[in-house]
Amino acid sequence: MKDKLNRIKEEAINEIFRVKSIEELEQIRVRFLGKKGELTLILREMGKLSPEERPIIGQLANDTRNEIERELSSKKEKINSQLENKKFNKEKIDITMPGKKIKLGHRHPLIQTIEELENLFIDMGFTVVDGPEIETVENNFDALNSPEDHPSRDLTDTFYITDKILLRSQTSPVQIRTMKKTKPPIRIVSAGRTFRFDDVDDTHSPMFHQLEGLVVDEGITITNLMDTIDVFIKELFGNDMKTRFRPHYFPFTEPSAEVDVSCFQCKGKGCDACGGTGWSMELLGCGMVHPKVLENCGIDSEKYSGFAFGLGVDRIAMVKYGIDNIRLLFDNDMRFLEQF
Known part of the structure; x- marks a missing residue:
């Protein structure tokens, strides 16, 4: 038995010396010192020894166990130390190398434009409200006095x-929702995405952004509408800008108008950009809220009146930043967006 113990110790130490991983080391520990290990099996045979041999073999077995455990512990520390050094060398930072540049993002030009418009109207006393992009036909058409045969109701539009x-197809349903749950006075603006079938070209997209405003109160007249639009245009583009109202038809307002602004290049003097007219493109639509729309929302049209207006945020952004193709706003090309 003494020879077996010496053999176990020598074999265990030799194998521990060759081990290169913690997993292999654990396998050796189980093999020699585990419940079914070789040393444990030797100790179970101690009962066969004479009373004189037992203390001698017992001491030798303890010494063997202690030496194997010391070797295991020493090897484990060595392997862990090697792993730490390897990890350190892999993760160490060369402080002489230049640091990595962190790219900071910024607001998309459309978001910048929306926030600028909203802040402008907030300063004018308006409240910003929001609504869902998925709407009911009732809020999108019926409550807005849209005729059953109106082209916008068609599946192709x-x-x-x-x-x-x-x-x-517009942000007007937000106005309907507001009028249904809020009693006048009402003074709101709402901006967001809208959707219509449209061929994609330099100025059209099936998904675009609108901002619409609504004022409902006692004694509201078209003069209030025209003054609000005029103040808005001057605040946005400068005091030298002029507005021109042209009669138009919208089912939800009566009377209705489209609003032109003076040319951004010549400021109304006439140039090649505006064809010598002094006027730029139509910028927004507006009008006095149709009495039927007020009644559809439970508002007494004999007591209250109001005006509404709507504009394309994409068009404002294109004019403001000199963008000549609406596709650029949605392509997510960083070379373009980083300019803003």
Whole structure:
């Protein structure tokens, strides 16, 4: 038995010396010192020894166990030390190398434009409200006094989800929702994405952004509308800008108008950019809220009146930043967006 113990010790130490991983080291520990290990099996045979041999073999077995455990512990520390050094060398930082540049993002030009418009109207006393992009036909068309045969209701012009649910074609449903749950006075603006079938070109997209405003109160007249639009245009583009109102038709306002602004190049003097007229493109639509729209929302049209207006945020952004193609706003090309 003494020879067996010496053999176990020598074999264990030799194998521990050759080990290169913690996993292999654990396998050796189990093999020699585990419950079914070689040393344990030797100790179970101690009962066969004579009373004189037992203390001698017992001491030798303890010494063997202690020496194997010391070797295991020493080897484990050595392997861990090697692993730490390897990890350190892999993760160490060369302080002489230049640091990595962190790219900071910024607001998209459309978001910048929306926030600028909202802040402008907030300063004028308006409240910003929001609404869902998936709307009901009731809020998107019916409550807005849109005729059953209006072209915008056609499947070729609007994205329908069901017969009664659609992707909103304007932000006007937010006005309807507000008038249904809020009593006058009302003074709100709402901006967001809208959707219509449209061929993509330099100035058109099936998904675009609108901002619409609504004022409802006692004694509201078209003079209030024209003054609000005039102040808005001057605040946005400068005091030298002029506005021109042209009669138009919208089913939800009466009377209605489209608003032109003076040429951004010549400021109304006439140039090649505006064809010598002094006027730029039509910028927004507006009008006095149709009495039927007020009544559809439970507001007494004999007591209250109001005005509404709507403009394309994309168009404002294109004019403001000199962008000549609406696709650039949605392509997510960082070379373009980093300019703003």
